[in-house]
Amino acid sequence: MLTRRTVVGKxxxxxxxxxxxxxxxxAIAATATPKPTPEELATAALLxxxxxxxxxxxxFYSGVAGRYLAEIAKDPAAMAEHRRGLALLDGSYIAPFxxxxxxxxxxxVARYDxxxxxxxxxxxxxxxxxxxxxxxxxxxxEGSSVEYGGYIERGFDDIDWLPAAGGAK
Amino acid sequence: xxxxxxxxxxxxxxxxxxxxxxVLGNELAQKGHKVVxxxxxxxxxxxxxxxxxxxxxxxxxWLDRRMATGKPDPNFPxxxxxxxxxxxxxxxxxxxxxxxxxxxxxxxxxxxPDTTLVDWPVTPEEIAPWYDKAEVRxxxxxxxxxxxxxxxxNFKVLEAGARxxxxxxxxxxxxxxxxxxxxxxxxxxxxxFCTSGCxxxxxxxxxxxxxxxxxxxxxxxxxxxxxVTGIELGPDGRVSGVTxxxxxKRVTQKARAVAVAGNVVETTRLLLNxxxxxxxxxxxxxxGLVGRNYMRxxxxxxxxxxxxxxxxxxxxxxxxxxRDERGHRPERGFAGGFLISxxxxxxxxxxxxxxxGGWGRDLTEVLDKYDQLAGMLLTGxxxxxxxxxxxxxxxxxxxxxxxxxxxxxxxHPNTIAMKEYAWKAGRRIYExxxxxxxxxxxxxxxxxxxxxxxxxxxxxxxSVCSPFGRTHDVANLYIADGSLFPTAGGxxxxxxxxxxxxxxxxxxxxxxxxxxx
Numbered sequence: 022m023l024t025r026r027t028v029v030g031k032x033x034x035x036x037x038x039x040x041x042x043x044x045x046x047x048a049i050a051a052t053a054t055p056k057p058t059p060e061e062l063a064t065a066a067l068l069x070x071x072x073x074x075x076x077x078x079x080x081f082y083s084g085v086a087g088r089y090l091a092e093i094a095k096d097p098a099a100m101a102e103h104r105r106g107l108a109l110l111d112g113s114y115i116a117p118f119x120x121x122x123x124x125x126x127x128x129x130v131a132r133y134d135x136x137x138x139x140x141x142x143x144x145x146x147x148x149x150x151x152x153x154x155x156x157x158x159x160x161x162x163e164g165s166s167v168e169y170g171g172y173i174e175r176g177f178d179d180i181d182w183l184p185a186a187g188g189a190k
Numbered sequence: 191x192x193x194x195x196x197x198x199x200x201x202x203x204x205x206x207x208x209x210x211x212x213v214l215g216n217e218l219a220q221k222g223h224k225v226v227x228x229x230x231x232x233x234x235x236x237x238x239x240x241x242x243x244x245x246x247x248x249x250x251x252w253l254d255r256r257m258a259t260g261k262p263d264p265n266f267p268x269x270x271x272x273x274x275x276x277x278x279x280x281x282x283x284x285x286x287x288x289x290x291x292x293x294x295x296x297x298x299x300x301x302x303p304d305t306t307l308v309d310w311p312v313t314p315e316e317i318a319p320w321y322d323k324a325e326v327r328x329x330x331x332x333x334x335x336x337x338x339x340x341x342x343x344n345f346k347v348l349e350a351g352a353r354x355x356x357x358x359x360x361x362x363x364x365x366x367x368x369x370x371x372x373x374x375x376x377x378x379x380x381x382x383f384c385t386s387g388c389x390x391x392x393x394x395x396x397x398x399x400x401x402x403x404x405x406x407x408x409x410x411x412x413x414x415x416x417x418v419t420g421i422e423l424g425p426d427g428r429v430s431g432v433t434x435x436x437x438x439k440r441v442t443q444k445a446r447a448v449a450v451a452g453n454v455v456e457t458t459r460l461l462l463n464x465x466x467x468x469x470x471x472x473x474x475x476x477x478g479l480v481g482r483n484y485m486r487x488x489x490x491x492x493x494x495x496x497x498x499x500x501x502x503x504x505x506x507x508x509x510x511x512x513r514d515e516r517g518h519r520p521e522r523g524f525a526g527g528f529l530i531s532x533x534x535x536x537x538x539x540x541x542x543x544x545x546x547g548g549w550g551r552d553l554t555e556v557l558d559k560y561d562q563l564a565g566m567l568l569t570g571x572x573x574x575x576x577x578x579x580x581x582x583x584x585x586x587x588x589x590x591x592x593x594x595x596x597x598x599x600x601x602h603p604n605t606i607a608m609k610e611y612a613w614k615a616g617r618r619i620y621e622x623x624x625x626x627x628x629x630x631x632x633x634x635x636x637x638x639x640x641x642x643x644x645x646x647x648x649x650x651x652x653s654v655c656s657p658f659g660r661t662h663d664v665a666n667l668y669i670a671d672g673s674l675f676p677t678a679g680g681x682x683x684x685x686x687x688x689x690x691x692x693x694x695x696x697x698x699x700x701x702x703x704x705x706x707x
Contacts, residue, residue: 071549072541074558127550134549143545151538151557152244161561162503162537165241167389171379172342172504180343182498183350184623 059117061086063107064142066119070126071143072150076159085149089142099141106138192411194226199444201226202698203432204451205418205460208276209687210670211451212396213327216404217695223702225410226443227401228434230456231273233414234397239387243536246386250279255588256455258597260578262636267597268486269636270453274414275397277453277638278684279387282508283366283394285330286529286681287321290314291518292571295677298518299525302604305573306483308676311648311657312690320689328366328394328688329373337369338362339378344502344532345510347494347564351619352512352530359513363531366394366684367506373399382534384507416441417590421448421464421473421667428666435590447666447698447707449659451691454484454640457673458580459595461644474644474661479654481581483574483645484599485678486637488609491533491543494564494620495556495627502534502565515615516680524607527680528570530616535565546634556629564620568612571680573602574642599637609633639683644673658697659690666707670694 057065064086065079093099110118110129118129133139150156157164166172194201204215207229215227231252238249250271258267271277291298293310301307325333332338339362341349349360367388368377378392391398404410413436420433422442431444450457458481462472472480512530519527535543537560544553556563578600582593601609613630620628647653650662659674661667670691672683679686701707 072554073551074554076558130549143549144542147541147545148244148538151536151541157537160537160557161499161501163501166381166383166504167241167379171381171390173378173380175504176501177342177380177504178340178346180346180498180500183346184354 057083059119060104060107061090062119063111063117064090064103066126067107067110067130067139067142068146068150070123070130071146073123074159077156085146088149089145092145102138102141106133106136106142109133109136192405192408194224194411196441196443198224199430200224200446201443203228203443203445203448204670205432205448206276206451206453206456206671207274207396207401207412208271208451208453208671209278209396209684210672210691211449212275212278212400213688213691214449214451214670214695215410216396216400217692218698219404219407219410221695221699223409223699225404226445227404227410227412228416228418228432228443229274229276229412229414230417231271231276231414233274233412234387236389236391236398239389241381241383241386241389243383243386243539246383249273250387254590255586255594256597257583257586257594258599260598260600262597262599266636267599268455268640269638270455270640273397274401274412275395278395279397280385280638281684282384282506282682284508284511284531284682285325285328285333285364285366285685286511288314288317288679288681288686289516292526292677292679293317295526295573299573302525302573302602304575305602305604306576307573308645308647308652310676311646311653317686317689317693320693321685323692324685324689325364327692328685329368330685331363331365331367331369332361333364336372339365339367339369339506339509342380342505342509343500344505344534344564347496347500347623348510348512348530348532348566348619351623352514354622355615355618357512357514361511362509363511365506365508368392375399378506380505382503382505382507418452418460419463419590419592421460423466423468423664427468427664429664447668449668449670449694451670453671454643454673455580455595455597457669457671458643459582459592462582463593469663474654474663474667476663477651477654479645479652481643482576482579483642484578484580484597484640485572485574485642485675486599487569487572487639487678487680488601488605488633489635489637489639490568490609490612490633491631492566492568492613492616492620493540493556493629493631494623494625495559496562496564496620497624497626499561500564501561502532502563503536505534507533508567515612522611524604524611525573526571526604526608528568528608528612529681530612530619531567531569533565533567543631543634544629546632556627559626562626566616566619568616569639569680569682570605570608570612572605572678574645574677575600575602580643639672639678641672641675641678641683644669645676646674647676659694668694668698
């Protein structure tokens with residue numbers, strides 16, 4: 022069982038918090054680019070390895086990768102670091118990272134998961150993925166409620182499986 | 191709209207508009223005194239409050255640069271607010287009182303090594319009526335005739351598991367959230383998003399309670415977006431005025447007396463940054479204790495993937511409490527105690543918290559069962575340590591040109607022992623209900639309970655403020671926030687901040703009547 026509290030190492034906790042500028046979610050939908058570049062493929066594979074959801078398809082991860090790359094393209098240092106990371110992943114095995122089997126990709130990422138490029142990708146990746154209304158729907162998060170009068174009439178107390186012995190039901 | 195002249199030296203200046211400053215300012219205005227309240231942040235309208243954590247984080251949070259050494263995040267060591275209402279915008283509304291044994295911490299816990307444990311100079315008996323007044327003021331549920339909030343899913347899971355573990359002191363907690371329409375504010379609609387500002391105003395916040403009421407008196411002027419940089423002393427050694435930055439301009443307001451309620455970090459910075467010949471170590475710092483004994487409760491979490499759906503986002507953040515571990519029982523291996531309450535996370539924040547410990551399937555298998563998650567927050571007492579302190583960076587400056595505050599904090603061994611125990615206690619609660627998976631999460635969320643850096647006491651050598659929150663060194667300078675706490679207790683600090691502010695207002699009123707202020 023995973024015990025997160027034992028993890029050592031200082032992470033940029035500020036990045037855990039929601040970013041100041043909320044990004045539009047609609048743009049996450051996969052864009053029908055004719056042919057993804059190797060960089061896009063590798064970034065998508067990396068996102069898929071970091072956030073593997075069986076219910077999300079390849080097009081979803083490509084879309085997120087495209088947005089991530091577009092964002093860091095405005096920051097030369099971030100792009101350089103990202104490219105350095107992709108080169109590490111691509112350069113140290115028999116095939117490009119994106120073409121490796123999932124199990125091998127996982128072990129590759131485990132080798133580099135303390136590198137700045139990866140930390141940057143998962144912080145922002147978590148925002149791009151888990152701020153997406155489609156993902157909310159998938160996992161059962163219902164978001165803003167004030168326009169519906171809150172959850173008070175929409176199931177805030179509808180739990181039905183608790184043991185009667187607890188006295189709660 | 192009341193407007194006081196900058197030359198009006200009869201006004202009380204209150205710095206900060208949150209739980210301490212907002213209440214003190216209103217109370218003084220109600221008692222007939224003139225008040226200028228200076229707030230660094232903007233004044234939001236109700237329509238600015240939306241159910242969007244990311245958007246509200248940007249609107250509410252104090253984001254000027256801060257640094258840290260030791261345990262906290264180096265870039266975001268504390269989570270405070272920079273907005274009218276201060277952290278009463280962000281808080282969950284939990285209103286437990288300090289327990290008598292916590293106010294007698296030194297007597298109860300004994301000499302805990304490497305701490306500066308003391309008993310409060312205010313006794314439990316003395317503060318009790320002020321707690322009553324504060325509870326009435328805030329409309330605290332389960333107190334003073336206010337009904338409790340109804341139990342929701344996340345709480346029902348906590349309660350059922352806790353009862354299986356033998357706990358009995360369990361309810362939907364004493365919350366400053368309306369359970370009925372009251373004070374021209376609606377009852378709670380169970381929006382969730384409590385820490386993003388309550389969009390319907392059911393949760394008490396000074397933004398839409400104390401401040402407009404104070405303004406109605408005609409004796410209260412709120413000046414938002416005014417960042418205080420200086421406190422001026424006259425030749426008599428008393429505060430004569432306050433200097434602040436507003437829209438890039440430096441402005442000085444004369445004052446009869448000043449109360450600082452900037453939440454611990456800003457209060458400390460203001461005092462330390464105002465040194466002079468008379469106050470070489472910083473204002474009101476002859477004890478050398480300003481900024482020291484910085485305390486923050488630990489806030490750890492346990493998440494359970496439960497056997498059925500919970501939908502823990504569908505209700506107030508802090509939806510109930512288990513108090514059984516609050517007491518002082520040294521046989522557990524630590525002094526003091528902790529509270530167990532509920533907490534939900536949005537998928538994004540849950541993912542970000544979990545990323546701290548890993549990625550991949552460990553993360554996504556939890557997120558895939560988001561609707562089955564129950565969550566609890568465990569918050570415990572933190573003993574005061576002289577070495578945990580807030581200082582000013584010698585060279586780094588923020589956007590105002592002010593020295594960047596540096597927060598140094600390390601857990602005391604007592605805190606570490608309590609956390610280890612608390613994680614196990616929390617885990618047991620969800621396991622008792624057959625949780626598929628239980629995830630223990632560390633206190634990664636930056637501290638929101640800040641205390642101790644201008645502690646109250648009777649001895650000017652061992653404390654910064656008198657038992658009424660007046661600085662020992664400057665006769666008309668008061669502190670009105672969590673900085674005053676000599677010890678942290680095992681519970682959320684806001685109700686105590688409010689009770690002390692109400693008590694301080696009465697003290698100030700009497701001092702004025704006696705011709706001493």
